[in-house]
Amino acid sequence: MVDDSNHPSRRRIIKYGGYAGVSSILGLAGCSGDDTGDGSGGEDGGDGNSGGDGGDGGNETTTGEGGSEELTLIHHWSRGADGEAMAQFLSGFEDGSGISVSEETPSGQGGANVRTIVRQRLLNENAPGSWQGLGGLDQIEFATALKDIESDVWEPEGAKEAYYEGAQEAAQLDGEYKQVPTNLHRINSLYYNTNILDEAGVDPDSISTIDDLTAAFDQIASETDATPFAKSISEPWTMLATWESLFLSIAGLEKFRQFTDGDVASVESEVRETFELIQQYSEHFPNDANSIAWPEAAARVGNGDAAFYHNGDFAVGVLLGIDGFEFGDDWNWMTVPGTEDYFLNVMDTFVYPKNTPTPEATQAYCRWCASVEGQEILNSIKGSIPPRSDVPQDEFSGYQVEQMESIADTEAQPLTITFTHAVNPDVSSSLKEAMGTFTSNQNVDEAYTGFRDAFE
Amino acid sequence: MIRSIHFWLLPMLIVFLAVYGTIGWNFIISLTDFQGITLPAYEVSNFDLEMYTQLIEDSTFWRALRNTVILMVLFPLACLSVGIFLAIIVDQKIRFENTFRIIYLLPFSLSFVVTAKFWLWMYNPEIGVINSILGYFGLDFLALNWLAPEYRLWAVMIALVWQFSGYAMIIYLAGLRRIPTTQYEAAKSDGANSLTVYLRIIIPQLRASTVSAAIVLIVFTLKAFDFLYAMFRSFPGPTADILATMMYREAFESANWAYGATIAMVLFLLALVIVVPYLYTEYRRGAL
Known part of the structure; x- marks a missing residue:
């Protein structure tokens, strides 16, 4: 039999546990109070971010010289071709520099969660090595x-x-x-199924104006069972994205x-x-356009159900992934008519935060x-x-080579509205909201007002 | 009370800091102009109601508020109606009662993301099962583009009723089982038919079940963000946008922290409008 006389009672354990817990909570509250104090000095923290070299020095906690640093990288390329490309890219960087990379890859469309994490880390004065x-x-x-x-x-x-x-x-x-841009995608491209265009008697080379495109949609609608414009x-x-290309x-x-x-x-x-053109084109969208996602x-x-598709050329991956559906034979691309001289750009970039704890690794990574x-x-x-215009073309696919040659011939590479290159995220968000309202009510007056007010 | 302080003080502090502390902090943020990565100056002299003024002038807010209120009123009503109907059926001592109960309750156990994606597929006007079934029975005239703007909020509501009516059923079933059978028997012996028995005797006694289920369902509508986000992402369009999705867009997409916090305060006040009268009534009845 065990002698319990020297053991504390359950009531006593709860009692002292309670006291310990309360002390911890109060202690934490006290700590957060200090943090709040620092945070208000956090205006200074903000200044530190914005300005000072001294601030940089204060936050540097390098783990060693040169190659012994570990770079913390926040990005969202973790799946599919993006994930594979990033893995090879980082492997090349680690091999060449001797710097190891610690990846944080939040999910979420278009890296929205990367932004959330970065904001939080910067507000907490805990900048990562770099982010996408x-x-x-x-x-x-x-x-x-x-x-x-x-x-x-x-x-x-x-x-x-x-x-460029x-x-x-x-x-x-x-x-x-x-910032350091690493890759370009084009927004003002249309993709089409060559067999459907043949069946409809539409010659893609003859489409050089918006009116030609409108006529092509009408012809596909009357001559085939296919959806003219898969949106x-x-x-x-x-x-x-479609609006800005047409605009x-x-x-x-x-x-x-x-x-x-x-x-x-x-x-x-x-x-x-x-907007009126989109209104007109919406008659050629699939009946379930509001139930399906872009892929x-x-x-x-x-699948042969639709003739044309429009989106940034990151969508090409969907077409390339369809077995037996060959670029050049079964599908091809053209610029949105009237925009042949422009490469409407969307790109990803990496950055060098001033307060990064690993400045050497961050610099090496940005150079890579x-x-x-x-x-x-x-x-x-x-x-x-x-x-870059001087990257050899040998390793690239036929579609990519065409794009590389095409961009070299363009007069300008304007920046996209949709992906917040040419306008700030707040404006872009308001534009998207106005566009969402337009797709719901097709009201051009309200859409115009929404776009105008987005910049105010 | 003092002698038992070590039992209740710790949980109380945790709840106070984690819940009421963050609500208070959110309110303070709503009085600032906190935006992006620049921390605001937390000084009383800098606090103002500018964000609230801005909110009142924002047409998107009024639209989202209108949709939120519609959802708050109609969704619980529909859910409670279906729930009480199911509860009465299951209460008839039918065979496989437990099986039916599980079947009706099962949707409630599913994640909102799963059910949202599931309904998104079912609502597809081309390949979705709803229109296919209607077509099979020759009811093509009822086949709609369910997610078209004019039907979108109703489509969301139907899906939510499907998911939550099982919960209402369970609450009502528990209420029904508490009513003594002698009351049924007495009414029957007085010549009352089944409809009269339910309308005059049974349903009035389900008040407590109705109120508690309604509160949970109404409060849920204030948080229906997960469902809408999984279906439409952050902007479900003007006809289905609610305060929770608007708050997400402002705070986490545009980094308008103060404005997002202001919308959150409105959501909090809406929750209080629902919960406080309930708690007060229960307190007056001695049920708290």
């Missing part, structure tokens, strides 16, 4: 926390000479080079830029005309992102094209 964003104004909210890397990354890698103009524009925030309207951003065609580059600068009133007639819409071109070798590995597997 989209180009241009997408990263504007972090501008004060990012280092100007013109002399540390862009110049040593010869990037200022080699990058659009990618260089997207790399800058407030006139300083604060998913369940998410406003896919409609905004570029209708308004031209100068007015496109007037719009992105917020001068919507000066391009009112073109904005309205684009399902793209797959319908591959800007390098010919890094971009060759990443893009050849991912399906995108490099923002």
Whole structure:
């Protein structure tokens, strides 16, 4: 028999446990009180972010010199071709630099959760080594926390000479080079099923204006059972991507830029005309356009159920993934008529946070992102094209080579509205909301007002 | 009470800090202009009601509020109606009662993400089973584009009723089982038919079940974010946008933390409007 006389009673255990717990809670509350104090000094923290070299030094906790640092990287390329490309890309970086990479890969469409995590970490003054964003104004909210890397990354890698103009524009925030674009996708492309166009008697080479495209849709509708234009309207951003491509065609580059600068009133007639065109095209969308997601819409071109599809060329992966559906024979691409001279850009970028605890590793990583070798590995597997013009084409697919040759012939590479390159995320979010409302009620007046007010 | 302090103080502090502390903090944020990654100055002199003024002038807010209120009123009503109907059927001492009870309750146990995706597929006007079944029975005229803007909120409501009516059924079934059988027998012997028995005797005695189920269902509608997000992502369109989705867009997509916190405060007040009268009534009845 066990003698319990020396053991505390259950009541006593609960009692002292309770006291300990309360002390802990009060202790934590006290700690958070201190944190709050620091946080208000956190305005200073904000200043530290925005400015100071001293702040950088204070936060540097490098684990050693040179190659012994571990880079913390937040990105969202963890699945499919993106995941495979990133794995090879990081492997190349680790092998070449001796720096190991610790990845944090939150799920979520378009990296929305990357942004949430980064915000939280910066607010907690716990900057990571680097993170993935989209180009241009997408990263504007972090501008004060990012280092100007013109002399540390862009110049040593010869990037200022080699990058396309659009990618260089997207790399800058407030006139300083604060991002490194790694890959480009094109927004103003249409993809089509060649067999359906043949069946309908539509020659894709003859489509050079918006009117030609409209006529082609009508002809496909009357001559075949296929859906002329496979669009998913369940998410406003896919409609905004189509809207901006058509708007570029209708308004031209100068007015496109007037719009992105917020001068919507000066391009009112073109904005309205684009909405009216979408209204007209919506008659050629699938009946279940509001129930399907964009990959399902793209797959319908591959399955022979639809003739045309529009989205950024990241959607090409859907077509390439369909067995026996060959690029060139079964499907092909064309620019949205009237935008042949433009490469409407969407790109991913990586950045150098001022307060990174691993500055050497971050710098080495940013240089790898800007390098010919890094971009060759990443893009050849991912399906995108490099923002550098001097990357050899040998490792790229036929479609990619066509895009690489096409961008070299373009007059300009304007930045996308949909993916927050040319407008900031707040404006983009308001534009998407207005576009979502338009797809619901087809009211051009309300849509125009929504677009105009988005910039206010 | 003091002698038992070591039993209740710890849980009380945890609840206070984790729940009421964060609500209070959220309110403070709503008085600032916190946006992006620049922390606001938490000084009383900087606090104002600018975000609340902005909210009142925001047409998106009024639209989302209208949809939220519609959902708050109609969804619980539909759910309770289906729930009481199922409970009465299951209470008839039928064979396989337990099996039916599990079948009706099963949707409640599923994740909202699963049910949202499931209904998204069922609602597809081309390949969805709802229109296919209607077509099979020659009811093509009832086959709709269920997720078209004009039907979207109703489509969401039907899916939610499917998921939650099993819960209402269980609450009502427990209420029904508490009513003594002698009351049924007395009414029957007085010549009352079944409909009269339920309308005059049984249903009035289910008040407590109705109120408690209604409270849970109404509060759920304030949090129907998961379901809508899984179906439509953050913007379900003007006809189905609710305060919770609007709050998410403002706070987590646009980093308008203060504005998002303001919408959260409105949601909190709506929850209070529902819960406080209930708690007060229960308190007056001595049930608390």
